[in-house]
Amino acid sequence: MTAELIDGKAFAADLRERVGAHAAAFAEKAGRKAGLAVVLVGEDPASDVYVRSKGKATIAANMESFEHRLPADTSEADLIAVVERLNADPAVDGILVQLPLPGDLDEQAVIAAIDPGKDVDGFHVESAGRLMVGREGFVPCTPLGCIMLLKDRHGDLSGMNAVVIGRSNIVGKPMAQLLLDANATVTIAHSRTKDLPDVVRRADIVVAAVGRAEMVKADWLKPGATVIDVGINRLAPADGESKGRLVGDVDFEAAKDVAGAITPVPGGVGPMTIAVLLRNTLVAAYAHAGIEAPEAL
Ligand SMILES: NC(=O)C1=CN([C@@H]2O[C@H](COP(=O)(O)OP(=O)(O)OC[C@H]3O[C@@H](n4cnc5c(N)ncnc54)[C@H](OP(=O)(O)O)[C@@H]3O)[C@@H](O)[C@H]2O)C=CC1
Numbered sequence: 525m526t527a528e529l530i531d532g533k534a535f536a537a538d539l540r541e542r543v544g545a546h547a548a549a550f551a552e553k554a555g556r557k558a559g560l561a562v563v564l565v566g567e568d569p570a571s572d573v574y575v576r577s578k579g580k581a582t583i584a585a586n587m588e589s590f591e592h593r594l595p596a597d598t599s600e601a602d603l604i605a606v607v608e609r610l611n612a613d614p615a616v617d618g619i620l621v622q623l624p625l626p627g628d629l630d631e632q633a634v635i636a637a638i639d640p641g642k643d644v645d646g647f648h649v650e651s652a653g654r655l656m657v658g659r660e661g662f663v664p665c666t667p668l669g670c671i672m673l674l675k676d677r678h679g680d681l682s683g684m685n686a687v688v689i690g691r692s693n694i695v696g697k698p699m700a701q702l703l704l705d706a707n708a709t710v711t712i713a714h715s716r717t718k719d720l721p722d723v724v725r726r727a728d729i730v731v732a733a734v735g736r737a738e739m740v741k742a743d744w745l746k747p748g749a750t751v752i753d754v755g756i757n758r759l760a761p762a763d764g765e766s767k768g769r770l771v772g773d774v775d776f777e778a779a780k781d782v783a784g785a786i787t788p789v790p791g792g793v794g795p796m797t798i799a800v801l802l803r804n805t806l807v808a809a810y811a812h813a814g815i816e817a818p819e820a821l
Pocket residue numbers: 666689690691692693694695696713714715716717720733734735736754755756757793794795797
């Protein structure tokens with residue numbers, strides 16, 4: 525069996541184009557562009573690449589991008605002061621503070637300072653609470669991107685067995701909630717789960733969000749299962765490579781012969797995250813402008 529490739533990159537390009545068209549219409553109606561502010565603390569080179577690509581994607585989607593780069597030794601109070609300035613800035617619709625934060629900056633305290641109406645990452649406790657109780661709010665970009673890919677492939681997910689590996693606040697937990705909302709039967713696995721291969725074998729849908737290169741093996745999968753690989757892991761450089769390869773949490777080469785459909789890394793979930801971020805930012809902008817957002821968003 526050869527799995528169908530779920531082309532997150534193409535799906536994301538499509539979504540960005542749609543968002544871009546609506547963003548142009550928004551600018552026309554509101555008399556200003558939607559704006560996304562990204563705050564990066566410290567000099568992590570990987571984060572730098574993401575921040576840059578977010579900035580480019582934002583501008584390409586007819587929105588305004590604001591970048592705030594702060595030194596690694598920024599105090600919590602100074603960082604929160606920056607967030608509060610962005611909260612008060614009418615040109616800023618969405619605020620993203622790039623995680624992880626360096627040193628002993630308290631991530632929860634910083635996220636709590638973000639205006640929930642600008643929390644386009646969906647990381648604020650208010651956003652998390654709204655998702656949990658089924659009220660409208662911002663949903664974290666990565667799991668929202670994953671559920672879009674799953675609904676696109678399966679339509680109705682009701683009654684399917686879904687296993688989410690990983691229980692972080694930004695991926696695993698909101699992913700499980702979205703699957704539950706779609707009427708899947710959801711199991712959340714984590715580092716203390718016993719007999720993980722057997723748990724995964726029951727799944728029609730597997731979402732791997734662990735951060736361990738190629739941990740999920742082909743013989744853990746139910747034949748025909750749909751596999752969403754959230755992991756982004758950089759391998760050590762092989763001989764002659766300057767940079768190691770990027771791989772997911774799933775052993776892709778072997779898994780593609782067992783799965784029914786699978787996302788690649790790169791080119792799967794990663795690009796969806798950025799496209800959904802732009803979508804969330806435009807939704808925020810419509811709300812701030814008091815204009816009803818188009819249904820299609
Ligand atoms: N594509 C994208 O846009 C994004 C990709 N990512 C990637 O997704 C991955 C997960 O990210 P994130 O959720 O932030 O990671 P975290 O490190 O916050 O969470 C990892 C989770 O995996 C669990 N885990 C660790 N080891 C095992 C194991 N051996 N067996 C089963 N479960 C295990 C942990 O369990 P426990 O809770 O018990 O410790 C934890 O719940 C990373 O590779 C990250 O780079 C993240 C965000 C966006």
